[in-house]
Amino acid sequence: MTAAFFSKLLTTGIRIRLIESDEIATIGVGEATIPAIKFYNEALELDENEFVRKTQGTFKLGIEFVNWRKIGHSYIHGFGKIGQDLGLLKCYQY
Secondary structure (H helix, E strand, C coil), X not given: CHHHHHHHHCCCCCCCCCCCCCCCCCCCCCCCCCCCHHHHHHHCCCXXXXXXXXXXXXXXXXXXXXXXXXXXXXXXXXXXXXXXXXXXXXXXXX
């Protein structure tokens, strides 16, 4: 990702060489992807529909933290505004 970003930003007089190590394992895709990936993809001029289709990606709306405060307790942290506010009925977050 860094090499792709640098190749877009540094276009004059710069050569980029990507070196991979056999000693460092590959981390699975999406383990640290956050909503700002949208801005990254836009900066690289990637088509989001094509990106999701070719990577077989999904959209993650939040993350659940199990045993957050104590054993048996869980907390769901949503990314951004989720659901629809129905006026007097404000239960979409549940």
